[in-house]
Amino acid sequence: MEGDEIMTKATIEEKQYLVRFKADKESHLKITDQSICLENCPDKPCTYFCPGEVYKFEGNRIQVGYEGCHECGSCRIGCPQNNIEWKYPKGGHGVIFQLA
Ligand code: SF4
Numbered sequence: 001m002e003g004d005e006i007m008t009k010a011t012i013e014e015k016q017y018l019v020r021f022k023a024d025k026e027s028h029l030k031i032t033d034q035s036i037c038l039e040n041c042p043d044k045p046c047t048y049f050c051p052g053e054v055y056k057f058e059g060n061r062i063q064v065g066y067e068g069c070h071e072c073g074s075c076r077i078g079c080p081q082n083n084i085e086w087k088y089p090k091g092g093h094g095v096i097f098q099l100a
């Protein structure tokens with residue numbers, strides 16, 4: 001109908017496209033003990049709950065791509081072994097959300 005606006009919802013991929021990062025040289029995320037990941041965490045939920053896909057299990061260890069962290073804080077509560085040390089990036093670094 002004339003005059004009607006069709007509203008479309010942005011997909012998560014479209015929203016992710018608006019996210020920018022200013023990465024620090026040092027990681028603000030740390031796995032406390034890699035042997036816990038290897039031996040006591042069969043499901044490795046960090047590899048799927050993190051919206052930034054920061055955690056990847058490669059070569060028998062969790063690799064941490066901290067540069068893509070969205071600072072949502074989920075890994076502080078999502079790791080069943082409490083094995084992730086999380087803090088905000090240093091001032092002036094980290095995620096930049098753009099509205100468009
Ligand atoms: S969820 Fe925690 S313990 Fe499990 S693999 Fe990830 S960091 Fe390691």
Ligand code: SF4
Nearest residue numbers: 050069070072073075
């Ligand atoms: S704070 Fe969120 S985006 Fe960053 S590593 Fe943890 S779960 Fe991933």
